[in-house]
Amino acid sequence: MFNWPSGSSRAARASIRVGVVTALLFAAGGGAVHAASHPELDRFYQQSPAWGSCDEYAGGAGLSAAGIECARVIVPIDYDRPDGPTARIAISRLRASGARVASVLTNPGGPGIPGLAFPRRLAEKSALAQRFDVIGVDVRGLGASTPKVECLTPNEFQAQRQDLDVDNSPMGIAQTEGENADYVAKCVQRTGLELLGHVGTSEVARDFDVIRAVLGDEKLTYFGGSYGSKLGTAIAEMFPNRVRAMVLDAAMDPAADFLDPEYSVRGFQRAFEAYAADCTEHPNCPLGEAATAGLRNLLDPLIERPAATADPRGLAYPDALDAVTTLLYSEQTWPVLTKGLAELAQGRGDTLLTVADKLAGGVDTDLHNAVKCLDGIRHTDRAATAAADRRAREAAPAFFDGPGTGQAPLDLCAFWPVPPSSQPHVPVVPGLPKTVVVATTGDPATPYAGGRNLAEYLGATLITNTGFVHGAALQGNSCIDEPVLAYLIDLVPPAAITCGGS
Numbered sequence: 001m002f003n004w005p006s007g008s009s010r011a012a013r014a015s016i017r018v019g020v021v022t023a024l025l026f027a028a029g030g031g032a033v034h035a036a037s038h039p040e041l042d043r044f045y046q047q048s049p050a051w052g053s054c055d056e057y058a059g060g061a062g063l064s065a066a067g068i069e070c071a072r073v074i075v076p077i078d079y080d081r082p083d084g085p086t087a088r089i090a091i092s093r094l095r096a097s098g099a100r101v102a103s104v105l106t107n108p109g110g111p112g113i114p115g116l117a118f119p120r121r122l123a124e125k126s127a128l129a130q131r132f133d134v135i136g137v138d139v140r141g142l143g144a145s146t147p148k149v150e151c152l153t154p155n156e157f158q159a160q161r162q163d164l165d166v167d168n169s170p171m172g173i174a175q176t177e178g179e180n181a182d183y184v185a186k187c188v189q190r191t192g193l194e195l196l197g198h199v200g201t202s203e204v205a206r207d208f209d210v211i212r213a214v215l216g217d218e219k220l221t222y223f224g225g226s227y228g229s230k231l232g233t234a235i236a237e238m239f240p241n242r243v244r245a246m247v248l249d250a251a252m253d254p255a256a257d258f259l260d261p262e263y264s265v266r267g268f269q270r271a272f273e274a275y276a277a278d279c280t281e282h283p284n285c286p287l288g289e290a291a292t293a294g295l296r297n298l299l300d301p302l303i304e305r306p307a308a309t310a311d312p313r314g315l316a317y318p319d320a321l322d323a324v325t326t327l328l329y330s331e332q333t334w335p336v337l338t339k340g341l342a343e344l345a346q347g348r349g350d351t352l353l354t355v356a357d358k359l360a361g362g363v364d365t366d367l368h369n370a371v372k373c374l375d376g377i378r379h380t381d382r383a384a385t386a387a388a389d390r391r392a393r394e395a396a397p398a399f400f401d402g403p404g405t406g407q408a409p410l411d412l413c414a415f416w417p418v419p420p421s422s423q424p425h426v427p428v429v430p431g432l433p434k435t436v437v438v439a440t441t442g443d444p445a446t447p448y449a450g451g452r453n454l455a456e457y458l459g460a461t462l463i464t465n466t467g468f469v470h471g472a473a474l475q476g477n478s479c480i481d482e483p484v485l486a487y488l489i490d491l492v493p494p495a496a497i498t499c500g501g502s
Helices: 039-045 118-125 152-163 168-191 200-216 228-239 263-281 290-300 317-327 331-343 350-362 365-375 382-395 446-460 476-491
Strands: 068-076 084-094 104-109 132-138 222-223 243-249 436-440 460-467 497-501
Touching: 039 084, 068 446, 084 118, 084 200, 084 290, 104 118, 104 200, 104 228, 104 243, 118 132, 132 152, 152 243, 152 331, 200 222, 200 382, 222 228, 228 243, 228 290, 228 382, 243 350, 243 476, 263 290, 263 331, 263 382, 290 317, 290 331, 317 331, 317 350, 331 350, 436 476, 446 460, 460 476
Parallel strands: 104 132, 104 222, 222 243, 243 436, 436 460, 460 497
Antiparallel strands: 068 084, 084 132
16 A cells, blocks of 8 residues: 545645665675674574464454464664664464465555554465465554554544645645644654654664564565565665565555655546546446546535535545545455445445545554655655645646645645655665566556666566556466466566556
């Protein structure tokens, strides 16, 4: 999951998903199982995980019944201060059912999506767990890992979901920026500066190298999608000699400015246009012939008044927009989108509210915001921010409530209290073995061009999937899954191929 757009300039919704550290910050590691970058880190690399039931782990209910066990791995919060405070990273393991090749560490994306249940989802859709111990990870600051990034209480989060922030008048901008500053102040108060400054992709990459060693694997086998591809790229650059095999799906361009709102919305506009073309071929499509105008005619009234639902909250404008963009992530959910928009045309919002609720429960927005602010290019120039907002509105009119006022509020990252630990750049990966990148031509969240660029940066094989979907590997498409699994098992990279369907 990565970067769904906002119908306003609201930062927390303008990009829900994410840099890697500059080349000077990365250190190419050695090859021994327990080799640490510095001797002071040996105690972390030489742990033995105590595997047990997942039932008492946050988000772990039902995993043990599925054959998954959980443990915790201790890491330093600040790798430059290995004797300082530590974090406990929650990991899960689904053991290989057949002849084991290695462990495969995984990341489902986000940032902000818990990973403990990811091995079960991969096993349901692919044969990965037949030959690999599949490892899920709640990255630092997230889920069952401690300490957690915490900014908003549950009640505050629910209130924020209803906050419109569509007023780009000077008064409206001042209000939005005040809310952003207040959000950041709550993060500092409830989480502390030390953790807030050390949950970026560079630290998570180092955690994954520790986990690799703790599992007893000399080299890392890795599968990551969306943000997980960005994490994989960071690992590849920091530890190229410790990588055995790596598959990066729904791949992100690590050199792209993902905090630019235009980056977030172009793909969704294309996906919406493809959806609309399909919708209008069917009777009773709720959009009409002018699809973008039709969508705005359904959404804009919600700014003044939520749509009725069985839930007394009703469907507010921000939730409706989040639901629409979420349902554009895959062609398979287009029928649900049509149902939701048809209901909205009748004044009801039940289907879209259900989707928005599921989205809100599946992503940790606080952790997501912390990572994106540590990894991204912060935009503090007001003229440049307004110009970016204008470009985004022109590129994706379906997702904005109008052409704008020529002004826009600063993103919450402009108020983040600690400096970035990463910046977008082209990775340098000397000694990296052959890897595989999977990219989809109509991916709404991570543009195909970015995946193509990443494959070039890494010298990787590119598997192209055609269609409109975010994430295509290990999802049951044999054209993709068979060469990917063969590569992971035998380390023979496939030829560049193009696969049809999503």
